[in-house]
Amino acid sequence: MRWFGAAVAIAANTWRDAIRSKVLYVLLFFALLLIATSATLATLSYVERERILQDVSLAAIRFFGAAIAIFVGVGLVHREVDRRTIFTILSKPVDRSAFIAGKYLGLVATLWALLAVMSLCFVLASLAAGAPLGMAHAIALGLIAVELAVVVAFATLFSSFSTPFLAGCFSLGIYLLGHLTRNLHAIGKTSISPVVREFTLIVKRSLPDLEAFNRTIEAVHGLPISGAEVGWSVAMGLAWTFGFLLAAVMAFERRDFR
Amino acid sequence: MERDTIVRVSHLVKDFRPGFGLRRKRVLHGIDLEVRRGEIFGFVGPNGAGKTTTLKILMGLIRATEGEARILGHDVRETAFREHIGFAPESPYFYDFLTGAETLEFYARLCAVPRARRKQRVREVLAQVGLAAAADARLRTYSKGMLQRIGIAQAIVHDPSVVFLDEPMSGLDPVGRKEIRDLVAQLNADGKTIFMNTHILSDVETICDRVAIIVEGRIAYQGELEGALPVGERRFDATFSALSPEFADEAEARFGAELSGRGERITLRVIEKHVSELLQCALAHGARIEEVVPVRLGLEALFLEAVAGKIQGDAR
Numbered sequence: 001m002r003w004f005g006a007a008v009a010i011a012a013n014t015w016r017d018a019i020r021s022k023v024l025y026v027l028l029f030f031a032l033l034l035i036a037t038s039a040t041l042a043t044l045s046y047v048e049r050e051r052i053l054q055d056v057s058l059a060a061i062r063f064f065g066a067a068i069a070i071f072v073g074v075g076l077v078h079r080e081v082d083r084r085t086i087f088t089i090l091s092k093p094v095d096r097s098a099f100i101a102g103k104y105l106g107l108v109a110t111l112w113a114l115l116a117v118m119s120l121c122f123v124l125a126s127l128a129a130g131a132p133l134g135m136a137h138a139i140a141l142g143l144i145a146v147e148l149a150v151v152v153a154f155a156t157l158f159s160s161f162s163t164p165f166l167a168g169c170f171s172l173g174i175y176l177l178g179h180l181t182r183n184l185h186a187i188g189k190t191s192i193s194p195v196v197r198e199f200t201l202i203v204k205r206s207l208p209d210l211e212a213f214n215r216t217i218e219a220v221h222g223l224p225i226s227g228a229e230v231g232w233s234v235a236m237g238l239a240w241t242f243g244f245l246l247a248a249v250m251a252f253e254r255r256d257f258r
Numbered sequence: 259m260e261r262d263t264i265v266r267v268s269h270l271v272k273d274f275r276p277g278f279g280l281r282r283k284r285v286l287h288g289i290d291l292e293v294r295r296g297e298i299f300g301f302v303g304p305n306g307a308g309k310t311t312t313l314k315i316l317m318g319l320i321r322a323t324e325g326e327a328r329i330l331g332h333d334v335r336e337t338a339f340r341e342h343i344g345f346a347p348e349s350p351y352f353y354d355f356l357t358g359a360e361t362l363e364f365y366a367r368l369c370a371v372p373r374a375r376r377k378q379r380v381r382e383v384l385a386q387v388g389l390a391a392a393a394d395a396r397l398r399t400y401s402k403g404m405l406q407r408i409g410i411a412q413a414i415v416h417d418p419s420v421v422f423l424d425e426p427m428s429g430l431d432p433v434g435r436k437e438i439r440d441l442v443a444q445l446n447a448d449g450k451t452i453f454m455n456t457h458i459l460s461d462v463e464t465i466c467d468r469v470a471i472i473v474e475g476r477i478a479y480q481g482e483l484e485g486a487l488p489v490g491e492r493r494f495d496a497t498f499s500a501l502s503p504e505f506a507d508e509a510e511a512r513f514g515a516e517l518s519g520r521g522e523r524i525t526l527r528v529i530e531k532h533v534s535e536l537l538q539c540a541l542a543h544g545a546r547i548e549e550v551v552p553v554r555l556g557l558e559a560l561f562l563e564a565v566a567g568k569i570q571g572d573a574r
Contacts, residue, residue, distance in 0.1 A: 002338070002370050009367035013353065020355055084351040088412055091317040091345035091422075092368040095337050257319040258274070258311075 006094040007102040014076070014106020019113075023071050028114055031064035035121045039129055050131030051220045057125060058140060058216045061118045065148050066175060069111055073155025074167035076103050077252070086257055097249045104156050104245060111148045115141070132222065139230055140219035146237040147213035151175060153244035154208075161251040177203065178210035208240040264420055264451045265293035265316065270325035272311055285311050287475045288325065293468075298442065298452040300466035302459065302557075304565060308475040309455045310348065313424050316453075317345050329420065341369050344413030348425040348455075350405060354398035358389050358408055361397060362415050369416035379415060387411045387441060403434035410441060414450075421445060424455045439465055463557045471564040478564035494533050497525045497548040498540055505543040509536060523548060 018024065038056035045052055077100070080086045089099060119141050126133050154174050158167035177184075181204045188200025212233045218225045272286040286308045293299045303309050314320040315327055318334050332339040352361050362380040371379055384390045387407040392400065400408065406426060413421055426442065427435040435458070443465055446452050456462055462469055470480040501524045509515040513536050515526040528536055530552075537547060 005370050006368050009364060013364055016355065017353060084347065085353065087314075087317070087319060087347040088345065088350060088352070088365065088409075089368065090319055091340065091343075091347075092365065092416075093337050093340040093370070094368050256274075256321060257314065 002093060003095055003098045006098040007105065010099055010102025011106035011109065014103050015109050018072055018107055018110040021072055024068055027064050027068045027071070028117065031060050031118050032121050034060035035118065035125055039125050050129055053129050054126060054131055054220045055216060057122045058219065061115065061122060062144050062214070065111060065115055065144060066151050068114060069148050069151040070155050070168060070171045070175065073107055073152045074159050074171055075164045076107055076156055077159040078164050078167065081257060096252050100156065100160065100245060100249050100252055104152060107152050108149050111152065112145055115145055115148065134222070136215065136219040136222065136225055139225050140215040143213040143215055143233055146234055147210055150208055150237050150240050153241040157244045157248040157251070160248040161255065174207060175210065178208050181207050181209050182211050209236070212236060262295045263292055264295050264330060265291065265453060266328045267291035268326045270312065270315065270327055271323045272315065272320065273323045285475050289472065289475070289477050291470055291477065291480065293451060293453055295451055296449065297467040298446050298454065298465050300462035300469040301453065301455045301472065302457060302462055302469055302561060303472035305457070307472045309472055310424060313422060313455050316422065341416055342419050344416070344418040344421045346409040346413040346423050346426060348428055350409035352397050352408065355396060357394050357396055358384060359393040361408060362411055365412040366415045371416050383411045383415050388437065403430055406430060406434070406438060414445065418450070420451045420453065422453045426454065427456060427458050427461055435461065459557045459561055469557065471561055473565050479560065492530045493527055493553040494530060494550055495525050495527050495553055496533065496536060496550045497523055498545040499523055499548055501540065501545040502543055505540060505545060527553065
């Protein structure tokens with residue numbers, strides 16, 4: 001009970017801290033601007049205007065959501081150490097694991113609130129353009145929420161033991177590779193070299209498959225999404241999140257705060 | 259652990275790795291400390307001596323390389339017992355977007371102070387540290403002295419029985435220092451044991467019951483201020499009137515006396531074993547004894563002797 005109380009208090013404080021970040025509002029502004037602009041872009045086309053609008057909007061939501069997650073996430077723990085606010089927190093009856101969990105939950109809550117704002121704009125833009133909205137759109141947005149939770153988890157891991165710059169580089173690398181693992185593996189499978197085949201398989205298995213959270217095509221084209229696929233994506237997201245956070249706690253437990 | 263021992267540190271060693279290499283730098287060389295219930299314990303030493311490292315090990319912020327540290331009988335690596343201790347770091351940093359009351363409420367939540375009691379406790383503590391009027395001001399508007407006080411307030415918001423203070427008077431003006439000193443004395447009067455890291459010796463001398471002096475990662479002295487030197491080496495000031503210059507010269511040569519004073523009153527400082535002989539001789543030479551007082555070894559003298567390596571060991 002004490003563990004949860006401390007984690008919730010830290011999460012609430014992280015939320016208050018995060019919503020003051022100027023970077024967050026700048027990125028949110030550009031995301032909303034891109035969604036609004038997509039409506040204009042769609043008018044330039046004679047065909048599939050609604051699809052262009054939704055395609056660009058969902059891409060904007062995914063890109064800016066991840067950018068905010070990485071920008072804010074990489075400084076999440078480091079800032080507390082750098083500002084020395086960690087001294088007064090960890091000297092209280094607060095487990096280091098509760099601290100990591102609280103910081104993580106606070107930022108995820110912030111990102112989900114931003115995602116809600118961007119989703120609302122997406123819905124309004126779609127309605128204004130007369131574009132269809134259905135369950136597939138809700139699933140696509142829900143899986144973006146899961147992807148953001150995974151991105152914040154690995155940003156938190158890197159933030160727990162390195163500087164924001166290095167954590168940013170690592171996080172960006174994982175994010176990009178995470179979206180390429182399927183393609184890399186597909187290319188690797190066609191290779192005649194067993195080394196390349198094995199290497200791409202190892203890369204695929206050792207990184208989260210972030211494309212599993214991308215259901216933009218299905219949403220935009222009204223294609224069916226099976227419940228099993230969604231369930232698998234969510235389960236995989238939860239497993240990777242847990243794994244990254246566990247590693248973050250293990251790294252954080254070993255640290256000295258000089 | 260004895261019931262009255264609140265903090266016990268045994269053979270504490272800490273090594274740091276200055277870079278990425280394998281080379282290690284030892285900053286604590288097996289120190290032993292004991293803090294007793296209800297006392298104000300001053301932990302003093304020059305910069306870089308290992309005071310803050312020791313305190314951070316006690317607070318669980320740094321892991322010891324070897325040795326053991328226990329507070330209230332608990333290993334300092336445990337977490338749950340920390341609801342009984344408070345810690346105010348040096349030049350504390352807080353979330354400056356929070357007000358004083360919000361800051362204390364945050365720390366009270368971390369310490370699981372019940373919701374029903376939290377607001378009232380925050381008000382009480384703010385009043386106790388003299389910040390009731392600034393409760394709703396954001397911390398970014400606080401002065402250094404106010405931040406120091408909110409630092410102490412967060413350390414006591416959960417009503418701990420032991421309070422650890424790292425340089426609580428650092429960077430404060432004389433008025434601010436007195437306010438913090440009075441606050442520390444008040445906390446002690448309320449029954450809290452205080453462990454205070456500081457290098458302001460006059461403050462230690464004023465309020466501490468016992469001290470430990472740490473020099474280069476080793477405890478050079480630990481105990482009461484009195485009795486820091488062996489009894490045979492204690493010095494006395496004997497003040498005389500009508501002292502002849504001849505006798506003054508003789509006392510200097512025979513007893514190694516140090517002369518001071520002007521006019522009628524002359525003071526001779528001698529070590530304890532020469533006192534009675536000096537007084538007999540002075541009376542035989544017609545001098546009048548005005549007073550004989552032991553020289554109280556001030557903390558500064560004790561500190562300087564410890565730093566110079568003239569005092570070694572433990573006088574508990």
